[in-house]
Each structure stands twice: as structure tokens, then as C-alpha cells.
Amino acid sequence: MKRLLPNLLRLAALLVLIAFLVQPALFEPLLKPLVQANAPAVYNQGSLLSLTLSHLATVFAATLAATIVAVGLAILVTRPIGAEFLPLSRSLVNIGQTFPPVAVLALAVPAVGFGEKPTLIALFLYGLLPIFENAMTGLSTLPPAITEAARGTGMTAWQRLTRVELPLALPVILAGIRLSVVISLATATIGSTVAAKTLGEVIIAGLQSNNLAFVLQGGLVVAVLAVLIYDTFSALERVLSRRAGRI
Amino acid sequence: MIEIDSITKRYGETAVVDSVSMTIAPHTITVIVGTSGSGKTTLMRMINRLVEPTSGTILIDGADNRSIPGYELRRRIGYAIQGHGLFPHRTVAENIATVPTLLGWEKSRIAAKVKELLSLFQLDPAAFGPRYPHELSGGQQQRVGVARALAAEPNILLMDEPFGALDPVIRAKAQDDLLAIQKHFGTTIVLVTHDMEEAFHLADRIAVMDKGRIVQYAAPEEMLVNPATDFVETLIGAGERPFRLLSIGAVAEAAEAGEAEGEPIAATSSQRDALSALLWSGREALPVVGADGARLGRVTLAGLARRAARPQ
Numbered sequence: 001m002k003r004l005l006p007n008l009l010r011l012a013a014l015l016v017l018i019a020f021l022v023q024p025a026l027f028e029p030l031l032k033p034l035v036q037a038n039a040p041a042v043y044n045q046g047s048l049l050s051l052t053l054s055h056l057a058t059v060f061a062a063t064l065a066a067t068i069v070a071v072g073l074a075i076l077v078t079r080p081i082g083a084e085f086l087p088l089s090r091s092l093v094n095i096g097q098t099f100p101p102v103a104v105l106a107l108a109v110p111a112v113g114f115g116e117k118p119t120l121i122a123l124f125l126y127g128l129l130p131i132f133e134n135a136m137t138g139l140s141t142l143p144p145a146i147t148e149a150a151r152g153t154g155m156t157a158w159q160r161l162t163r164v165e166l167p168l169a170l171p172v173i174l175a176g177i178r179l180s181v182v183i184s185l186a187t188a189t190i191g192s193t194v195a196a197k198t199l200g201e202v203i204i205a206g207l208q209s210n211n212l213a214f215v216l217q218g219g220l221v222v223a224v225l226a227v228l229i230y231d232t233f234s235a236l237e238r239v240l241s242r243r244a245g246r247i
Numbered sequence: 248m249i250e251i252d253s254i255t256k257r258y259g260e261t262a263v264v265d266s267v268s269m270t271i272a273p274h275t276i277t278v279i280v281g282t283s284g285s286g287k288t289t290l291m292r293m294i295n296r297l298v299e300p301t302s303g304t305i306l307i308d309g310a311d312n313r314s315i316p317g318y319e320l321r322r323r324i325g326y327a328i329q330g331h332g333l334f335p336h337r338t339v340a341e342n343i344a345t346v347p348t349l350l351g352w353e354k355s356r357i358a359a360k361v362k363e364l365l366s367l368f369q370l371d372p373a374a375f376g377p378r379y380p381h382e383l384s385g386g387q388q389q390r391v392g393v394a395r396a397l398a399a400e401p402n403i404l405l406m407d408e409p410f411g412a413l414d415p416v417i418r419a420k421a422q423d424d425l426l427a428i429q430k431h432f433g434t435t436i437v438l439v440t441h442d443m444e445e446a447f448h449l450a451d452r453i454a455v456m457d458k459g460r461i462v463q464y465a466a467p468e469e470m471l472v473n474p475a476t477d478f479v480e481t482l483i484g485a486g487e488r489p490f491r492l493l494s495i496g497a498v499a500e501a502a503e504a505g506e507a508e509g510e511p512i513a514a515t516s517s518q519r520d521a522l523s524a525l526l527w528s529g530r531e532a533l534p535v536v537g538a539d540g541a542r543l544g545r546v547t548l549a550g551l552a553r554r555a556a557r558p559q
Contacts (some may be wrong), residue, residue: 145328145329145330145331145332146332146333146334146335148297148328148332149326149328149331149332149333149334149392150334151297151321152295152297152321152326152328152332153321153322153326153345153346153349153395154318154319154320154321154322154323154346154349155318155345155349156318159349164334167336168334168335168336243336243379
């Protein structure tokens with residue numbers, strides 16, 4: 001009952017978002033007061049829906065790659081054989097976080113050209129740290145009695161990892177992915193400066209033509225996406241934690 | 248049969264287990280006692296190679312325990328620990344099925360085994376099988392932990408302070424259950440504890456460890472009568488000795504000819520229970536009855552006092 005109202009609000013936000021992306025013209029009266037006379041109130045230089053989808057696809061691809069690399073590194077450095085790589089891995093992912101995405105874009109364009117690629121690289125580097133740190137925490141704070149029992153029942157190192165350690169660390173790892181996704185959703189907008197197809201196009205178009213409605217459309221769509229994805233991950237974590245007996 | 252031959256484990260310069268040799272007879276309960284840091288847990292963990300020895304060998308039924316990979320060895324040896332170590336993301340049934348699944352048993356055989364073990368530990372398979380560990384009480388979790396250790400029908404069961412986290416009432420019940428289960432399966436049990444009461448209650452033989460060495464390895468009566476060192480004597484507790492001696496023997500052995508009035512005591516009860524009953528009821532003698540209710544004689548305060556005295 002307590003969760004009913006927030007869930008209704010989320011559902012409503014999702015429906016409004018879909019309606020806006022499919023039929024933006026419906027919302028023209030709402031946006032009209034924000035623009036000067038004769039200026040278009042709804043983004044007219046491309047399809048909002050396809051921009052949103054390609055925005056999500058970029059974030060998804062970058063986060064997926066960051067997850068694979070960060071979780072892989074975390075697994076490596078929490079094994080006895082990889083423990084000495086911990087400081088090195090930490091430095092690497094920290095560097096990824098320290099470089100401003102704008103700088104990464106500027107540096108990547110000469111190397112890989114304009115388009116999606118520099119954005120993917122920037123998002124990938126920027127997303128590594130939260131996932132790595134959470135995966136590290138999740139894998140290294142498992143209750144000793146449980147890891148001991150896993151060895152004592154005769155599981156091999158691989159079986160312990162896949163059947164006990166990763167399933168139990170999953171809620172914590174997901175929390176890291178959630179942070180990374182939300183950061184990437186916002187950061188992906190600047191990818192438009194190097195011709196990536198993201199919602200940043202709408203915002204930049206609005207800034208260039210002094211069109212407040214454009215800026216607001218691009219910004220709000222990203223914001224609503226971020227909130228909905230954040231909440232979905234949180235709910236997933238809660239379900240998994242409950243199953244793992246951590247609550 | 249477990250034959251431990253001059254096994255040593257060093258961490259750096261310190262020997263945690265220092266050249267220990269002992270033979271553990273099959274189908275018995277051996278309890279290793281000692282203070283914290285005496286090396287008792289390390290010694291036990293070398294049997295299933297959770298700890299690799301620095302030197303020495305351990306033979307299990309004549310075969311060196313290093314002749315097969317560690318994980319295969321551990322699938323053949325049951326292992327139960329304090330705080331149960333159940334996997335929280337798996338149901339009770341899945342937890343118990345851990346080792347049989349690793350061994351690749353058929354599904355129907357695993358299901359039958361899980362059901363058998365849950366029933367044996369007085370947990371209704373239909374009600375408890377699908378639950379998660381955090382939905383059980385401490386005593387139930389502990390029973391599931393032992394059931395998991397026994398699931399692949401191991402000849403040997405290692406237990407590391409298995410009852411340490413239980414309250415006294417549940418602990419006594421768990422100990423009696425363990426004795427019954429040992430009789431049922433004939434498992435060789437090696438149990439580590441620092442609780443002397445538990446050791447005397449369960450053990451066929453007790454090994455006392457101090458500073459990485461076995462100070463005395465003997466049957467409980469022998470240890471009470473002839474403690475090898477002052478340390479063993481302190482551990483047993485000098486004030487407890489006569490009562491421990493009585494708690495080992497059955498009333499039947501203390502029965503003498505003669506009659507007595509009042510509530511009888513069963514011949515299978517311990518002599519300590521008989522003493523307690525005599526003192527509490529303020530009488531000099533109690534009648535003793537067999538399992539069939541027949542009078543076997545009586546047990547007297549004076550007789551028990553003689554038995555509690557240091558044997559000459």
C-alpha cells in the first residue's frame with residue numbers, strides 16, 4: 001500500500017514520456033509559451049523517438065562494456081592470484097573517472113573520428129569506477145562462514161565464484177551499475193558536440209537558437225529516463241537482496 | 248580410519264600445529280579440545296585440506312589425502328561449522344543438495360536424500376525444503392547445516408564448534424541428535440570444541456591440544472583418572488571431576504543388591520542423574536529398574552560416593 005503512490009507516479013511519468021516521444025505535437029500548447037513568436041515549440045530537426053533510442057543504445061553499450069571490464073577486474077583482484085593487481089586496477093579506473101568526459105571526447109575525435117565512438121569511449125571510462133568499487137566491495141565482504149562452507153563442501157574455485165560469490169555480491173554490483181548508468185545518461189548528452197546521435201542534439205539546438213522549449217524537452221526526457229531507470233534498478237536490487245537474505 | 252602422522256603447520260616461524268600424530272578409529276566420535284589458538288581447528292582443517300600441512304601425512308582409510316584434488320576430497324568428507332554457513336540465496340533443500348549436485352547425482356536420488364535427511368532431523372520436508380535459511384530459527388539452521396554435511400553419505404564428518412552459537416537447551420538437544428545420527432550412519436566424527444562438558448558428553452576419545460601439540464589423547468574416563476599434565480587437569484576442572492566421572496557411567500554399573508522405596512530410576516540413566524535424584528529427594532537409596540520395568544536392585548548414596556572418589 002505504501003509503495004502504491006510512488007509506483008503510480010512512475011507509471012504516469014512513463015506514459016507521459018512515451019506519449020511525448022511518439023506524438024510530440026500533442027504537447028505543443030504546453031511548450032508554446034516558452035518560445036518567441038514564430039519559433040517552433042517542438043523539436044523539428046529529427047525524430048525525438050529515434051534520438052532517445054539511440055541515446056539509450058549508446059548508454060547501454062558503454063555501460064555493458066564498463067560492466068564486463070570492471071566486474072572482470074574486480075573478480076581478478078579478489079582472487080589470491082590477482083591480489084597484487086589491486087593497486088594497479090584501482091589507479092586505472094580512477095584515471096578513467098578523473099578525466100573529464102569533454103576532454104576524453106576532444107582527445108578521442110582525432111583518433112577515432114566524429115560520431116558515436118568518442119562518446120562510447122568517454123562513457124565507458126567514466127562508468128568504470130562505480131562498478132569496479134562496488135563489485136570489489138561485494139566480492140570482498142562476503143560472510144566468512146559462507147565462503148568457508150563453499151570450500152568445505154568441495155566446490156572448485158570457479159564453482160565458488162559462479163554459484164556463491166557472484167550471486168551474493170549481485171545486489172551490490174547492481175548498485176554500482178545503477179550509479180554508472182545514471183551518470184552516463186546525463187553525460188551522453190555532450191556526445192552531440194562530436195556528432196553522436198543523442199538527446200544532447202535537442203539541448204544544443206535549443207541553446208543555439210535561444211529556444212527554451214528545446215532545452216527543456218531534451219533535459220526533461222533525459223531526467224525522466226534517469227529517474228525511471230534508477231528506480232527500476234533499485235527495485236531489482238531489493239528483490240535480489242531479499243532473496244540473498246541480506247535484509 | 249584416519250591416521251595422522253607427524254603433521255606440522257607453520258605460519259612463518261610459529262608452528263600452529265607441531266608434529267602431531269594420532270589415529271582416529273572408524274565409527275567413533277573423537278573430540279579435540281583446547282583453548283583458543285591451540286591449533287585444534289587447524290589440525291582438523293588439515294584432514295580435509297582446507298589447510299595444507301607444512302610437513303607430515305594424513306592417511307584416510309590407508310590412502311594419502313593428497314592423492315586426489317582437494318575439492319574432490321572435500322566432497323567425500325562432511326564439514327559442519329559454527330554459524331552453519333548455509334548459502335543464503337539457496338533454499339534449505341538446495342543447500343542440503345549441494346554436495347550431491349556437485350557429485351552429479353540424479354535428481355530423483357537427490358530429492359529422496361534431502362527428504363530422508365530433513366525427516367531424520369525432525370524437519371517436515373514439505374514445509375522446510377522450499378524455505379530460505381534466514382526464515383529458520385538458529386537451531387533449525389544448525390540442523391540443516393549438519394544435514395548438508397551428511398548429504399553425500401560421507402564416512403567422515405568434521406565439525407568445527409558446530410553447537411557454539413546455540414542456546415544451552417537447544418545445544419543439549421543437538422548433541423543428543425548427533426549421537427543418535429552417529430549411531431544411525433556409523434559416521435566417524437571429529438569434533439572441535441572448547442566446551443569440556445560437550446567433550447565428555449559426546450566423545451569416545453578426547454584429544455587435548457595445547458600450543459600446537461597433543462597433550463593427552465585418551466578415553467574420557469582415563470583422562471579424568473590420569474590427567475597427563477596440570478593443563479589437562481585445569482581444563483577438566485578439578486572441582487568437576489567426581490561429577491564428570493559419574494556422568495560417564497550408567498546406573499546399571501552402580502546397582503547393588505537390596506531394596507529401596509520410592510520413585511525408581513532407569514538403569515540407562517547416568518550415575519550423575521542418580522546422585523542428583525538422591526540428593527534432591529533426601530534419600531539414601533533408590534530402586535533401579537530395567538527397560539522392561541523389572542527391579543534390578545538399588546543404587547545408594549554411599550555406593551555412588553565410592554565411585555566418585557579417585558580410583559586407587
